[in-house]
Amino acid sequence: MKRLLLTLAALGTAFTLQAKITLPVLFSDNMVLQQQSDARFWGTASAGKKVTIRPSWSKHPVTTTADREGHWQTTVPTPEAGGPYTIELSDGEALKINNVLIxxxxxxxxxxxxxxxxxxxxxxxxxxxxxxxxxxxxxxxxxxxxxxxxxxxxxxxxxxxxxxxxxxxxxxxxxxxxxxxxxxxxxxxxxxxxxxxxxxxxxxxxxxxxxxxxxxxxxxxxxxxxxxxxxxxxxxxxxxxxxxxxxxxxxxxxxxxxxxxxxxxxxxxxxxxxxxxxxxxxxxxxxxxxxxxxxxxxxxxxxxxxxxxxxxxxxxxxxxxxxxxxxxxxxxxxxxxxxxxxxxxxxxxxxxxxxxxxxxxxxxYGIRGFEPNAPVYESMSVEGNRALLTFRTGKSSLAPLGDELAGFEVAGADRVFHPAKAWIDGRKGVLIVSSEEVPTPVAVRYAFRNYAEASLFNTSGIPASSFRTDDWELPVK
The missing domain is CATH 3.40.50.1110 (SGNH hydrolase)
Incomplete structure (x- = not known):
């Protein structure tokens, strides 16, 4: 009899716990909710129970009902950024989330x-x-x-x-x-x-x-x-x-x-x-x-x-x-x-x-006056022994002007790459790459190795990625 009573008590405890609202771990003290949104809330409660959510920033509670499996989901309108706030949830028994920021x-x-x-x-x-x-x-x-x-x-x-x-x-x-x-x-x-x-x-x-x-x-x-x-x-x-x-x-x-x-x-x-x-x-x-x-x-x-x-x-x-x-x-x-x-x-x-x-x-967030995107190689043309490269730079331009840029290599039809000189022509808005070893450039590569150091940037200080103008097969390891 004693064992039966203990078993019934345990079952009663489990039932009581199941009847309470439970929330995912993201819904807890110190949480942040996305401002000016219909923030999604979800969890579990007793099947068919009405769940009421009362955020302290609003006079209008949100209600929803748990389905047959006890799951519920709804959205809560959030204000502009601020806080801290509290959120009270109840299906007859209250649960409170404290120190909430928006x-x-x-x-x-x-x-x-x-x-x-x-x-x-x-x-x-x-x-x-x-x-x-x-x-x-x-x-x-x-x-x-x-x-x-x-x-x-x-x-x-x-x-x-x-x-x-x-x-x-x-x-x-x-x-x-x-x-x-x-x-x-x-x-x-x-x-x-x-x-x-x-x-x-x-x-x-x-x-x-x-x-x-x-x-x-x-x-x-x-x-x-x-x-x-x-x-x-x-x-x-x-x-x-x-x-x-x-x-x-x-x-x-x-x-x-x-x-x-x-x-x-x-x-x-x-x-x-x-x-x-x-x-x-x-x-x-x-x-x-x-x-x-x-x-x-x-x-x-x-x-x-x-x-x-x-x-x-x-x-x-x-x-x-x-x-x-x-x-x-x-x-x-x-x-x-x-x-x-x-x-x-x-x-x-x-x-x-x-x-x-x-x-x-x-x-x-609408903040302008700078260019956050890296310069991206766009096209190459050839004038004599010089390769002229253009880039997509947004509202910026290539930098630094006047420096000889390291990390560039150029190859001819033989596909043999040689170290090259590279510099920015500010008047033409192009990058010029050349090597005395390559009379007619066919391909240019920049920093195209496991390890390399950057030399090409935009005027906002964002480096260009390593790149190549060819699609020749290379080892991946």
Whole structure:
């Protein structure tokens, strides 16, 4: 009898817990909601129960009803940026969310260069981070939500994460790239900024894609998803990170996406170029907020075993550059000037976050007077022994004028490349490249190696990507 009573008591407790409103981890104290939006709210409650949401910024509560499985979803209109506010939810029993800010929310994902915390990796610091960490104050309206590592065969409804205030401990553990982006945005716009960070070092893009998106790529065998056997290196397998670390975040209302990844796909540049548009299309479709902006970081130069190997990771950078014309509402940060030959995790993350913020400020917040986009090679003509290159530079122009630019090579019909002199002709608005060894240029390359240093910029200080005018076959490793 005693055992029966204990069992009934346990069942009663479980029933009581099920009757309460439950919310995804993103809905918690310290959260940030996207300003001036119909912010999506969802969760569970008792089947058929009416759920009422009362935000402190509004006199008008929002109500919805849980379906037969207990799931509910609705939207809550948000005001202009501000706070802190509270939100009370009730199905007869109240649940309160405190210290809520209204501002700009950005989703940040990728592999280790997005994951790298402000406190740095072992033996690998982030430049300037100590000053930022020591100066962090909880009163600064930046909030950080970092998703913990996990993998799954099927899309999950929950994950491990929580919103944190802008304290030294929280900042030290946050993604340096994402935090510098948020800090720059908050300082320039003077409004709260929230970053949702979900990343895992050394992972390929296909691990972050869902099954329907990858079914269009027959080279990926997805049959393992239907089995229960052990998976080797699950974080490297298709869909496994999407299922556990992105799916639970959908459809939280956001402003846009930041992405820093590609090193793990560097030996498959042609495939990567096809995967990325499908990846972005998947994100936008699943979030259901239209063509949200997508800003990504081109991988930085690094030795990858042979630093002066022609092609190599430059082919991946080339694929990323081509994606600019293939992905609507996108922008790319070039990092050719801030790479490190001997460390795959460059320390200058502030410049990366700042350049991402420049793209957002220009495209999404209407701030002008500068050019956030890198110069992009457009065409080549030949005059005698000189190659004349034109670039797409927006409202900017090439720089620096008057300097001889390093890193250029030119080849003739024999396809043998020679170091070349390069300089900007400001009158003609072209870049001139020539070598005494090549009487009739056929092709030009710039910084097209695993590791190279930048010499060509625009007048806003944004470096040009490595590029080539030819399409000759090159080694990818």
């Amino acid at each position: 501002g700009e929310v950005w989703f940040c994902s990728g592999q280790s260069n997005m994951e790298m915390p402000m406190g740095g990796f072992r033996n690998q610091p982030v430049e300037g981070a100590t000053e930022v960490i020591v100066g962090a104050k909880a009163s600064t309206p930046i909030r950080i939500c970092t998703v913990q590592r996990a993998t799954a065969r099927t899309p999950q409804e929950s994950c491990s994460a929580r919103w944190l205030e802008n304290t030294p401990d929280a900042v030290a553990a946050s993604s340096a790239t994402a935090y510098y982006f948020a800090r720059y945005l908050e300082q320039r716009l003077d409004i709260p900024v929230g970053i949702i960070v979900t990343c895992w070092g050394g992972t390929p893009v296909e691990a972050w894609m869902d099954r329907p998106a990858l079914e269009a790529f027959p080279e990926f065998d997805l049959s393992f998803l239907d089995r229960n056997d052990k998976i080797n290196h699950p974080s490297h397998q298709p869909t496994m990170l999407y299922n556990a670390m992105i799916a639970p975040l959908i459809p939280y209302t956001i402003k846009g996406f930041l992405w820093y990844q590609g090193e793990e796909n560097r030996n498959r540049p042609a495939q990567y170029q096809r995967l990325m548009p499908a990846f972005v299309e998947m994100l936008r479709k699943n979030w259901g907020q239209g063509t949200l902006p997508f800003y990504y970081v081109q991988i930085a130069p690094y030795k990858y075993g042979v630093s002066d190997l022609v092609g190599g990771s430059a082919l991946l950078r080339e694929a990323q550059m081509r994606n600019l014309d293939e992905i609507p509402a996108s922008g790319m940060v070039v990092t050719l000037d801030i790479g490190n030959k001997t460390c795959i995790h460059p320390a200058r993350k502030a410049q990366v976050g700042q350049r991402l913020a420049w793209l957002a400020l220009y495209n999404d």
